[in-house]
Amino acid sequence: MKTAVLLLFLFVNILAPYNSLAQSEPLVPIERGSLLLNEHPQVLDSFVNDGRINLKYVRSIGHFLTNNDITVYKKVAISRRSNASIRHIKHLIEKQEENYQDNELVNDATREIFYELYLFNESLKQKSIANAKTKISFNDKIKMEVHSFKSKRVFRYKNSITDHEAKNVNKNNLQEDPKDSPFWHKKTKQVPLDKRFAQLARSKKIKSKKEMVVLFDKPSLSGSAPKINVLDLDLDNKWSLKWGDEVHTDVVGSHIFAALGYDVDHPYYYEENKLTLIFDELKEIKNKEELKIKIKEIYKIDLDPFITTYGTVTIQMTQELADLQPYVGKQFVRFKKCVLEARPDRVKRMGSFLPGLLSNEDRRELRGALLAHQFIGNWDTREQNTLLTSVHMGNYKYRMSAVFSDLGASFGVVQGIFPPDFKVGLVNEFSWEVASYEGGILKLNSSINSILPPYKQATYQDLLWMAKKISELDGPMLRNMINKAKWPPPIAELYFHKLASRRASILKAFDLTDPHPIAFDKNLTIKMGEEYVVKNGELLIDIDKNKNPESFLSKKGRLTNYGH
Amino acid sequence: MLLAQGTEEQRKYLIKDEKALLNFINSSGQLEGLSLFNHSQYTYFDLYLDTPEFDLYKNKLSLRFRKRIFSDTLVTYGLQLKSEMETYSSVRMEIEEKELGFYRVKTDKGWIELPKILDVIFSQIQNNKFDISSVEFQQALSSIQKWIQLNSGSTISPFQKIAFLKLKGLGTEKIATIKPMIVGSEKRIRSHIYIDPAKTIIELRNMPMNSLELSTVPDFFKKNNSFNWILETSVDSAVFYSLFKTNKTQVEIFEFEVENKYFLHEKGTEIMNLFEKNLKSNFQMENLMDSKYRQSIKKFLVP
16 A cells, blocks of 8 residues: 555656646736735834825935945945846835825825835845844854744643734634735635745746756855855846755745745755756856865865766757757756756845834734744744845836745754754654644644744734645645655655644644545555665655765754765 | 946047948958947937036036937837046946836826827927927926926936035036936947957957856847957937027037947957057047037037
């Protein structure tokens, strides 16, 4: 039976189309939605003067966001403003200029722009300050540890109606959906939940192929997982090429968050030799050896175990992959596994979406996200992993969107203290249950490193709302999303059972009837030949160690070079 | 050296032997290892702006609305601020508000897109029916002046730059008085200057290939990927009309412009020097510094 399940999984995995939302299907447009809260935050009063637009204030924000001659904020250099985001802001300002000339009273339409301008303004400031910090400070590390420790104990809830619900939620429908907003979108009939990731990708004109050729652009200096910036062959779109322990987890985490209604980054997993990185002799790094040295210098990680082949692009190679034709004679390198995360030209990234500002902590969709993080076991919930973006929808029309970014520190996370270390995607560390209800108290047990204001203020009703969203994910959807990560089949199967179990624990804790029960087996056992790979719900063998240099069992992570 | 955003390295020349130059361009000729490809003709319509006291002119700046028509099809509108050259080979500041389509002017007939107002003015020139005293022309000028008055403090890049520069006589209130001063059109014959490895001299053959954003690379170089794009040139013939009281009603300008397009900028400058030497010896050209606006105003203001 178990072998049959495995064969079925392999079949589905191999035959699964790469881009799950076929390009021929009509694209369901994504609208911006509304940012307005029931009670407008006081900070927005500055935009109003005697019931009309305070043009002086609007312009001062506009100048900060668009004038490249304003280069410093609080003694730090202001992050580069992209031309597209400048255009987006200018459109907003111009609407306000016209309203001012028409002497219009402030209304909901003008307030929408106040919210948006305020968020963009604060986000640029946040990004500039964050960019000035090159390393995580000792204080930040301590804070993360404190939050990790606290988060295992503070997420306790009584089934009650709080002042927040009394003020913000329809009393006859305590789990009512928030309005569509840049932070969250309701499901639509046209797009199945597990296809929402692909729908988002299409709306951003992201074009991933089964086999990718990308051009080296520049090293990346951010984060702790090794990565570089690369260019698409169209030279307009960019990608972030990453290696290490997040290459599977980031993909599934992002698909699940998209299914639950959030905007996300778009990581795509590439198997052995399915991605070719081409070097340009005019760039800082000209070949595989220089890349290796740079990655070692920045991330202290040896890239060698992740590399399969390298050398000079030959005519023979172009016969197998036509995209390589213009690059004959150039240096290239290929990998055992990697993930390519889209940086589409249509999307301009500002700073954080500011979970603790402009009363964002009152938004149900952000409070409920706590349970989504718990579901996938995401540990790294810091503000810098939230992102405010400007999406160009074509014809110079723009839409603000808030993104849950970097969801890869999930699906089984361990931290080492002596020596300091960090590893994600350890299936045996991913617990079977995440929620429980004991003695009238609901408990969540997955730790997070930053209890942001919306998570701190989340109520039972907010989490119940998200639990209902999670209940809408059925078995085939969950399997489809796991397939995108291309884990070795026994690991994917184990994750499927664990996610189904975690989902069931959430529904049980909230006393919800499961609309799509998913069978799972906590004693899952999978044999390959005569050998037990998974036994009694535990991974026993480090599958294909050579093909998976980060290892699925070893707790040695990115700070100890994955034990190499 | 890399050029900062919003700058360009350009040189201008007074054309003395017009026939020889046009022959050279029309035949896509060669000069000392550099090849020329005459690729298109553009038509521009310009409406230059200044304060009534010519404060931009006095501060060596020019500000214009420009309508560009590329090969009789593609049309764009922009508002450009440029600085004058300080020497024959200096870099010019250029700040442009590229999309004017979403700016609108409030008129008696409601909100009208700015390019439509500009077209009232430019179409008279295009159709050789230039009548400064016509009601529609005067209304269009007045609408533009009003738009500047109301928007000069907004997020429009050239106005932001003028305010940022804090120039003598150009405070916020003065910027709001900027208005149309001269209008005109020009024809540009554009050519690429490039290195063809099969037809060049040894010193130029091994120069690294230009590396630019694909969106800025002309089709000619996408089709001929062994050709190395270095410079861009144009022969400009322009005529401008004064919108203020002056003894002279029109000014004609005929000049040659060369712009550095090479990614290694200093190397591009060396090629500009080489090209200039040949231009001077073959076509008796002389360096010019003044922009078309400055040349025109100097001529219009002659008593």
